[in-house]
Amino acid sequence: MIRKLTGKIGLSLYFSFAVFFIFLITVLITGVLIYLLSVIGVLNERVIQDIKVLTFVILIACIIIGTVTSILASRRMLQSIRMFINATEQLAGGDFSTRLQLKHPPEFKILSENFNRMADELGGIEILRTDFVNNFSHEFRTPIVSIKGFAEILKDDGLSNEERHEYLDIVIEESARLTTLASNVLNLSKVEAQTILTGRETFNAGEQIRQCVLLLHGKLMKKRISFNANVQDYEIPGNKELLNQVWLNLLDNAIKFTPEGGEIEVAMKQAGDAVEITFHDNGAGISPAALPRIFDKFYQQDTSHAASGNGLGLTIVRRIIALHDGTVTCDSVPLQGTTFTVLLPAAKKAPSIVAR
Secondary structure (H helix, E strand, O other), X not given: OHXXXXXXXXXXXXXXXXXXXXXXXXXXXXXXXXXXXXHOOOOOHHHHHOHHHHHHHHHHHHXXXXXXXXXXXXXXXXXXXXXXXXXXXXXXXXXXXXXOOOOOOHHHHHHHHHHHHHHHHHHHHHHXXXXXXXXXHHHHHHHHHHHHHHHHHHOOOOOOXXXXXXXXXXXXXXXXXXXXXXXXXXXXXXXXXXXXXXXXXXXXXXXXXXXXXXXXXXXXXXXXXXXXXXXXXXEEEEEHHHHHHHHHHHHHHHHHOOOOOOEEEEEEEEXXXXXXXXXXXXXXXXXXXXXXXXXXXXXXXXXXXXXXXXXXXXXXXXHHHHHOOOEEEEEEEOOOEEEEEEEEEOOOOOOOOOOO
């Protein structure tokens, strides 16, 4: 508020000073010119004593001098506006490296800061868009090439039954990978387009997480993972279907990166007016360089893509949690494990009614 008020005063003073400067220069030059003309004899005593002629001469001199002074002064004043116009044209042309460095008046400095911030945001969006297209193309193309290659091999009549079944399993697995990728892209588009959370209801988050664990019980048993749960019956308001995706994604992620015979722990606790849910595994962990990027679209620490996945699960998780006015963070130590912490607003308890 103070900054806006200061800016308005600054701009008013700037233009007031400019008008006063033009007026002062015009008066001074006109006065000097009249004096010089009288000294050299162009304006004799008869002209000076004739009020009408003198007024006319001064008026013409003021108009000419004022016009010239205004043109020169306006060129300096409009230089900043021209710089802004040129910068916006470059930005509109796709040059997101364009920056403004206007210092005066204060409003132009604020304009420069806002313009530079906008250019940074647009540049970041363009990078994300390019990365999204490149990564999506790669993730989509890889299974298609694999399916095509193994389908051509399957046409060979000389294959044994074992080889045929092995290749068919690969085709089925790659087809499932494509289906998952398409579903995740649709889910991400859906939640990114949402600005208002719909389907809000109050439900038992602890019970929902226990149901998600049961759904993934087969994967836990297959890798002989020890599962420890300290899940309480906390009520939270939200979209039950969307939060179900969050728990499944985080649990599946923990199982995926936990070695055979490893451990996974899920815990819940009250944290003020919020509920804190943590998912911890004792897997290989995440490198410090990769940690800031794990919520980015299509980002995978394993560049070989040996682990199943397409790098969209955590992006979906972060967006869904943001829709619920919550936060999700990740802490990881290489070779010691990873912990995801979700913080969601708890359901408000109805005030108790005391009978009299």
